[in-house]
Amino acid sequence: MRDLKELIFSIEPADASWEEKAWNRLKSQIRPRGSLGLLENIAARLAAIKRSLDIELSKKLIFTMAGDHGVAEEGVSAYPQEVTSQMVFAFIQGWASINVLARHGGIDVRVVDMGVASDLPEDWNIVRKKIRYGTANFTKGPAMTREEAEKGLLAGAELVVKAVKEEGYQLIGTGDMGIANTTPSSAILAVFSGRPVAEITGRGTGIDDQAFQKKVQAIERALSVNSPSPEDPIDVLAKVGGCEIAGLAGAVLGAAASKVPVVCDGFIATAGALIAVKLAPAAKDYLFISHRSGEPGHKVMSDILELPPILDLGMRLGEGTGAALAMPIVEAAAKVLKEIKTFEEAGVTDTGH
Numbered sequence: 001m002r003d004l005k006e007l008i009f010s011i012e013p014a015d016a017s018w019e020e021k022a023w024n025r026l027k028s029q030i031r032p033r034g035s036l037g038l039l040e041n042i043a044a045r046l047a048a049i050k051r052s053l054d055i056e057l058s059k060k061l062i063f064t065m066a067g068d069h070g071v072a073e074e075g076v077s078a079y080p081q082e083v084t085s086q087m088v089f090a091f092i093q094g095w096a097s098i099n100v101l102a103r104h105g106g107i108d109v110r111v112v113d114m115g116v117a118s119d120l121p122e123d124w125n126i127v128r129k130k131i132r133y134g135t136a137n138f139t140k141g142p143a144m145t146r147e148e149a150e151k152g153l154l155a156g157a158e159l160v161v162k163a164v165k166e167e168g169y170q171l172i173g174t175g176d177m178g179i180a181n182t183t184p185s186s187a188i189l190a191v192f193s194g195r196p197v198a199e200i201t202g203r204g205t206g207i208d209d210q211a212f213q214k215k216v217q218a219i220e221r222a223l224s225v226n227s228p229s230p231e232d233p234i235d236v237l238a239k240v241g242g243c244e245i246a247g248l249a250g251a252v253l254g255a256a257a258s259k260v261p262v263v264c265d266g267f268i269a270t271a272g273a274l275i276a277v278k279l280a281p282a283a284k285d286y287l288f289i290s291h292r293s294g295e296p297g298h299k300v301m302s303d304i305l306e307l308p309p310i311l312d313l314g315m316r317l318g319e320g321t322g323a324a325l326a327m328p329i330v331e332a333a334a335k336v337l338k339e340i341k342t343f344e345e346a347g348v349t350d351t352g353h
C-alpha cells in the first residue's frame, strides 16, 4: 500500500447478497424466528463481510495503540502523562485489565507506540510506529501536521493488513492507551456532530467538576483556534486528534481493506472508527462497536455510525477491554450461522413462528 488514497480506494462494500443468504439460513434454524436477537444481525453482517456462511474467527488480535497528548498540560485528566508509558510497561508484562480480559477470550494483544511522549526502552516487546513524541497542545495550534496524521493512518492500516495476510488473523480489535485522550475524542465528536461540547464531554479517568470545566473550555478553545473542517477528516484528525487515534482509524481502514471484521473498543477507539468511516464510508460495513462506553458522547458516536454497541456493562476504561469481551461474541455469531441445524436438516416440525 503506497498511500492513503490507494488504501481508501481498495475498500469494497460488504456483499449484501450474502447477508440475504445468511438471513435465509438464520430464519430456518431450529429455534423460533429472531430468538438469538442481535447475534443474528452480527451473523448476517459477518456473512456479507466474508462472502460466506462458513466463517472462522478463532484467530483474534487486539491492537492497543498508545500515544500522549499535549493538552494534558491543561489539567484535563485525573492522572499525569507518565502513566501512559507506565501502562505500556504493564501491558507487556501482562498485568493490566486488557491482558486479563484478552487472555480470557483467547485473544492476542499487540501494543503499539504510535506517539508516546518518551523513548520506550529497546527491550520492551512493543510495535514501534512513533509518529511524534506526543501531540502539541491543541488549545494553541494543531495537534500535529497533516503529514503526521496520514503517516499514523497508514501505519495503523499496514499493521492490520500484515497481521491478516502474513499471520492469518481473522478478527481484529482496537484499543487505546493515552492519558488525556478522551479530550481529543470529544473534540473529534464535536466537529462531526455539531453538538455542544459540554454535552458530549465526560469525566474520563474520573475528573472533578473543576477539571471538567477546564476540559470543556480546552476543547472549545481548540475548536476555535484550529477551525477543523468536518468535510475533511484528516484535517480533523491532525488539528484536534492524536497519534493513537490515527492508528486506531488506520486499523479500521486496514481491516476493511482486508475484508476482515473489526471490533472497536470504547470512546477513543470509536472516535478513531468515526474518522475511518468519514474517510471511507464502506469501512462501516466491517465495523462492530464492542460496548457502550460510560462516556456520554459515546451514544452520539454510535448514533452517527448507526451501529448498536454489542455490550452495555457500564465500562469506561479503554485499552481494548470492551473489544476483548465482545470479540468472542462476534465469533459465537459466526458459529451460530454455521452450526445450528435447520428444521429441514434436523427433522424438527416448523410452524413458521
Ligand SMILES: Cc1cc2ncn([C@H]3O[C@H](COP(=O)(O)O)[C@@H](O)[C@H]3O)c2cc1C
Residues within 6 Å of the ligand: 076, 077, 078, 079, 083, 087, 176, 177, 178, 179, 180, 181, 182, 183, 203, 204, 205, 206, 317, 318, 319
Ligand atoms: C492507570 C490507568 C489505566 C488506564 N487504562 C486505560 N485508561 C484510559 O484512561 C485514559 C483516558 O482518560 P483521560 O482522558 O481522563 O486521561 C486513556 O489512557 C484510556 O485508555 C487508563 C487510565 C489510567 C489512569
Ligand SMILES: O=C(O)c1cccnc1
Residues within 6 Å of the ligand: 182, 204, 205, 265, 266, 267, 268, 269, 293, 294, 295, 315, 316, 317, 318, 319
Ligand atoms: O470508553 C473508553 O474508551 C474510555 C472512557 C474513559 C476513559 N478511558 C477510556
